[in-house]
Amino acid sequence: MSILEVSQVNKNFGGLAALHNVNFSVDEGSIHSLIGPNGAGKSTLLNVLVGLLKPDGGSVEFDGKSLLGKTPHDINQLGVARVFQTPQVFPDLTLLENIAISGYADRDGGFKFNLFETADTAKPVINNAKRVLEEVGLIEQQKAEARHLSRGDKRRLELGICLAHEPRLLLLDEPTAGMARHETETTIDLLRNISAKTKMTMVIVEHDMSVVFALSETISVLAQGRIIAEGKPEDVKGDPKVKEAYLGEEQE
Amino acid sequence: MSSSDIKAAYDPSASGRRVGSDFKRKDLTTLAVFALITFTMPLWFPLIGGYSGLDTKILIWAIFAVGFDLLLGYTGYLSFGHAAFFGISAYITGLMLLHVSDNIIPAMIASLIVTLIMALIIGLLTLKRTGIYFSILTLAFGEMFHSLAVSTLQDWTGGDNGLTGVPTPMLFGLKMQNLTMFYFVAVLAIIMFYIARRIGRSPFGLMMKAIKSNQTRLEYTGINVLRYKLSAFVISAIYAGLAGSLMVIYEPYVASEFLSWQESGRVVIMTVMGGVGTLVGPMFGAFFMLYFENVVSVLLQEQWLLVLGLMFMAIVIFLPGGFADGAKRLWNRVSRQGDN
Amino acid sequence: MNQIFLQVLTGLQLGAIFVLIALGLTLIFGTLGVVNFAHGALFMLGAYIAVILAGKLGFVTAILVVPLALFAIGLLMERGLVKHFYDRPHTDQILVTFGLAIVVQEALKWYFGANNIPFAEPAWGTGQTIFYGTGVTVPDPIPGLRIYMPFIEGFVFYPKWRLILILVSMSTVAGLFVLLQFTRFGLVVRAGMRDSEMLRFLGINISKRFAVVFGLGSAIAGIAGVFGGPVTQVDPAVGMSMLVPSFLVVVIGGMGSLPGAVLASIMIGMAMAFSVNVAWLSQIVVYLVAVAVLLIRPRGLLGQKGLME
Numbered sequence: 090m091s092i093l094e095v096s097q098v099n100k101n102f103g104g105l106a107a108l109h110n111v112n113f114s115v116d117e118g119s120i121h122s123l124i125g126p127n128g129a130g131k132s133t134l135l136n137v138l139v140g141l142l143k144p145d146g147g148s149v150e151f152d153g154k155s156l157l158g159k160t161p162h163d164i165n166q167l168g169v170a171r172v173f174q175t176p177q178v179f180p181d182l183t184l185l186e187n188i189a190i191s192g193y194a195d196r197d198g199g200f201k202f203n204l205f206e207t208a209d210t211a212k213p214v215i216n217n218a219k220r221v222l223e224e225v226g227l228i229e230q231q232k233a234e235a236r237h238l239s240r241g242d243k244r245r246l247e248l249g250i251c252l253a254h255e256p257r258l259l260l261l262d263e264p265t266a267g268m269a270r271h272e273t274e275t276t277i278d279l280l281r282n283i284s285a286k287t288k289m290t291m292v293i294v295e296h297d298m299s300v301v302f303a304l305s306e307t308i309s310v311l312a313q314g315r316i317i318a319e320g321k322p323e324d325v326k327g328d329p330k331v332k333e334a335y336l337g338e339e340q341e
Numbered sequence: 342m343s344s345s346d347i348k349a350a351y352d353p354s355a356s357g358r359r360v361g362s363d364f365k366r367k368d369l370t371t372l373a374v375f376a377l378i379t380f381t382m383p384l385w386f387p388l389i390g391g392y393s394g395l396d397t398k399i400l401i402w403a404i405f406a407v408g409f410d411l412l413l414g415y416t417g418y419l420s421f422g423h424a425a426f427f428g429i430s431a432y433i434t435g436l437m438l439l440h441v442s443d444n445i446i447p448a449m450i451a452s453l454i455v456t457l458i459m460a461l462i463i464g465l466l467t468l469k470r471t472g473i474y475f476s477i478l479t480l481a482f483g484e485m486f487h488s489l490a491v492s493t494l495q496d497w498t499g500g501d502n503g504l505t506g507v508p509t510p511m512l513f514g515l516k517m518q519n520l521t522m523f524y525f526v527a528v529l530a531i532i533m534f535y536i537a538r539r540i541g542r543s544p545f546g547l548m549m550k551a552i553k554s555n556q557t558r559l560e561y562t563g564i565n566v567l568r569y570k571l572s573a574f575v576i577s578a579i580y581a582g583l584a585g586s587l588m589v590i591y592e593p594y595v596a597s598e599f600l601s602w603q604e605s606g607r608v609v610i611m612t613v614m615g616g617v618g619t620l621v622g623p624m625f626g627a628f629f630m631l632y633f634e635n636v637v638s639v640l641l642q643e644q645w646l647l648v649l650g651l652m653f654m655a656i657v658i659f660l661p662g663g664f665a666d667g668a669k670r671l672w673n674r675v676s677r678q679g680d681n
Numbered sequence: 682m683n684q685i686f687l688q689v690l691t692g693l694q695l696g697a698i699f700v701l702i703a704l705g706l707t708l709i710f711g712t713l714g715v716v717n718f719a720h721g722a723l724f725m726l727g728a729y730i731a732v733i734l735a736g737k738l739g740f741v742t743a744i745l746v747v748p749l750a751l752f753a754i755g756l757l758m759e760r761g762l763v764k765h766f767y768d769r770p771h772t773d774q775i776l777v778t779f780g781l782a783i784v785v786q787e788a789l790k791w792y793f794g795a796n797n798i799p800f801a802e803p804a805w806g807t808g809q810t811i812f813y814g815t816g817v818t819v820p821d822p823i824p825g826l827r828i829y830m831p832f833i834e835g836f837v838f839y840p841k842w843r844l845i846l847i848l849v850s851m852s853t854v855a856g857l858f859v860l861l862q863f864t865r866f867g868l869v870v871r872a873g874m875r876d877s878e879m880l881r882f883l884g885i886n887i888s889k890r891f892a893v894v895f896g897l898g899s900a901i902a903g904i905a906g907v908f909g910g911p912v913t914q915v916d917p918a919v920g921m922s923m924l925v926p927s928f929l930v931v932v933i934g935g936m937g938s939l940p941g942a943v944l945a946s947i948m949i950g951m952a953m954a955f956s957v958n959v960a961w962l963s964q965i966v967v968y969l970v971a972v973a974v975l976l977i978r979p980r981g982l983l984g985q986k987g988l989m990e
């Protein structure tokens with residue numbers, strides 16, 4: 090059963106075809122990696138999925154519903170969350186508040202005006218936020234402001250923000266970039282655990298092949314805006330077209 | 342991370358947040374202190390050179406400033422056109438008192454409704470893009486209403502001379518003057534302060550702070566950012582509108598300057614000098630500015646605004662947290678010395 | 682026809698001042714990302730310095746000195762104040778320049794008083810220009826420069842100084858475009874307007890050049906001060922009253938777009954000129970144009986997509 094169905098999506102920037110007739114389908118509950126050389130269009134594809142960019146053509150369906158024309162927050166409320174390539178957190182707020190925001194978004198939807206509750210003490214939301222912080226390993230710093238975190242920690246916090254919303258599809262744009270080796274391994278374990286426990290579907294964009302091969306059930310290879318290969322990790326590894334795409338880049 | 346690292350990472354000056362059940366009591370204590378200071382103002386204010394009536398005016402501006410802080414301090418949007426709401430509401434109040442009834446209730450209600458509608462329209466036109474854009478456009482809209490009042494609509498507004506001949510405002514047979522007016526405003530100021538505090542600490546307030554911190558993340562966390570921004574803008578406009586309406590009840594005359602950029606600038610200066618995002622700070626800022634303008638200015642004569650401008654710049658440059666931050670730093674230093 | 686012709690000239694003349702102020706605003710915003718609320722104050726300083734110099738040393742001296750003086754003031758302002766705000770939130774930049782605008786305004790008021798200082802154009806710039814149509818002879822005793830315009834019926838007068846203002850403004854715009862288009866400095870500035878991150882990344886020292894950009898922007902405001910001063914007022918309120926329409930020019934044109942600023946100032950000038958006889962409209966037409974443009978094209982006439990969104 091596929092939960093995400095992208096078909097014939099095109100996106101041009103001026104003359105550049107960043108995405109060209111891209112077909113991409115993700116099975117529910119699976120971990121699906123999207124790889125490709127720099128500038129291949131991976132982030133662009135994620136941008137189309139979350140409503141940041143409007144494709145020039147094609148369709149994007151999540152759980153049978155079209156995502157095209159929907160606002161980013163509506164798409165998120167449908168259950169699609171994203172970790173950005175450059176970590177996006179709320180630097181001026183505490184870690185607990187960072188996560189609580191997502192908790193409120195989950196509980197109250199896109200908008201709610203309510204004066205009679207105190208943000209810091211609303212029990213279920215705060216407790217859940219603490220649980221999530223525990224999960225991503227940041228609970229000890231819960232009262233620190235996010236600005237003080239290292240890049241790797243920010244990324245984990247952002248992951249936590251996404252998780253607090255319990256998304257059905259989690260898009261991760263280079264989740265381990267800027268992390269030390271042991272942090273990367275913790276993150277791999279974390280993602281694997283979440284996937285095993287919640288059956289959350291994940292799409293991971295990654296340059297670090299050790300992460301890709303450790304996690305993915307399926308890999309799609311994007312090069313110059315086209316999907317050039319797709320399949321199980323072993324198959325993709327041996328595919329000559331994939332080698333060419335990467336080597337071609339190195340020769341430049 | 343060791344526990345000392347964590348302490349270092351936790352910036353105490355930015356705290357003020359409390360988790361726990363002592364919150365309600367603390368909230369009420371603050372309110373009680375604020376109420377006490379406010380209600381006793383007619384007693385202590387003359388002692389420091391204030392004249393009667395100025396206290397009422399200070400509280401009116403404090404309402405304006407605390408509402409402005411909800412927008413600037415929480416969402417980070419800097420409006421240079423809040424005089425529009427202050428002034429429009431003032432004109433509606435004046436016109437209602439003049440042409441409909443000298444009872445203030447219908448006048449105030451009508452003013453607030455018009456303010457709300459105006460805020461929705463202006464907000465939709467200005468809030469979709471970045472904060473810079475917003476600052477410029479609100480300034481322009483403010484000036485538009487000023488121009489409207491002094492030219493296009495001058496048959497209604499009295500043009501440059503302002504709206505005169507407004508009868509003494511009444512509240513069901515009670516003349517809204519002197520102490521009656523003062524206590525009326527004081528009660529409203531306390532209520533509005535309390536509401537602002539509630540907003541600030543509610544999940545709604547958290548979303549507003551998140552807007553200031555990172556709008557992109559917020560939008561991709563499932564929050565309808567525009568609606569929050571618009572609501573915050575409308576709420577702060579209502580505060581401005583209430584202040585404008587009260588100003589006309591306090592002094593039954595509408596000056597066309599109520600709509601000018603200087604008026605918008607005043608509330609900006611008060612809020613920033615008092616301490617953005619602290620709610621109490623801007624109210625103190627209002628007190629400081631009006632006290633400065635009316636009492637201290639005797640020493641400085643015409644140059645008080647120049648001195649104020651220099652002080653304002655100095656605060657923006659060296660103490661962006663305003664008086665509130667300065668007081669906090671001072672307090673920290675004093676209490677640290679006490680520990681030793 | 683004659684009426685329309687005169688209104689077009691008036692529109693151009695109004696636009697001529699707006700564009701000189703707006704160019705600096707949009708240049709500084711495009712490269713440095715700073716919205717300078719004190720830009721109107723810079724224009725006002727230009728006008729004040731001009732009026733004093735013109736009285737003491739003659740108008741030509743003023744024309745030569747004021748842009749240079751404003752260049753220096755701009756440089757000073759950037760190095761001494763604005764520079765320290767690049768890393769601070771935009772609101773702080775706006776607040777500090779707003780504070781500076783107030784300080785300049787109040788200082789001028791203190792020193793020169795609140796009233797308008799009369800600023801006469803120089804002898805060589807006074808008098809009228811006479812536009813005349815086909816087959817018309819302007820009677821000899823009427824003094825003034827004569828210009829033939831085929832579509833004029835009879836002849837019409839237009840103040841010579843305002844014509845000069847239009848020409849100066851047009852030359853300044855042309856000069857700026859040449860500077861940006863054909864010099865290395867211009868190349869860097871244009872690149873900076875597109876993507877200043879990238880320049881920093883490439884290790885090109887933009888910081889010093891940006892100081893020059895700031896100086897350039899305020900020098901252009903100085904030109905507006907000397908040539909525009911005799912047409913507008915010279916009083917402490919003029920800075921803010923010119924800032925607002927100039928901001929609108931920048932927004933209508935598209936923030937950071939120089940051609941957009943030129944286009945928008947002509948548009949606003951024309952709108953003001955052609956509505957001058959409609960009392961209810963003339964004072965607010967600028968805002969109505971701005972609202973209309975924003976509704977139809979939120980990023981401004983020539984605004985780049987993505988920028989400021």
Ligand SMILES: Nc1ncnc2c1ncn2[C@@H]1O[C@H](COP(=O)(O)OP(=O)(O)OP(=O)(O)O)[C@@H](O)[C@H]1O
Pocket residue numbers: 102105107125126127128129130131132133134174
């Ligand atoms: N907003 C934009 N405007 C113009 N061009 C863009 C835009 N976004 C991306 N591009 C271009 O589209 C192409 C694909 O970019 P994209 O960011 O999707 O690549 P990527 O696969 O994520 O690369 P990386 O691995 O470096 O993150 C690149 O050539 C990029 O320069």
Ligand SMILES: [Mg+2]
Pocket residue numbers: 131132133174262
């Ligand atoms: Mg990418």
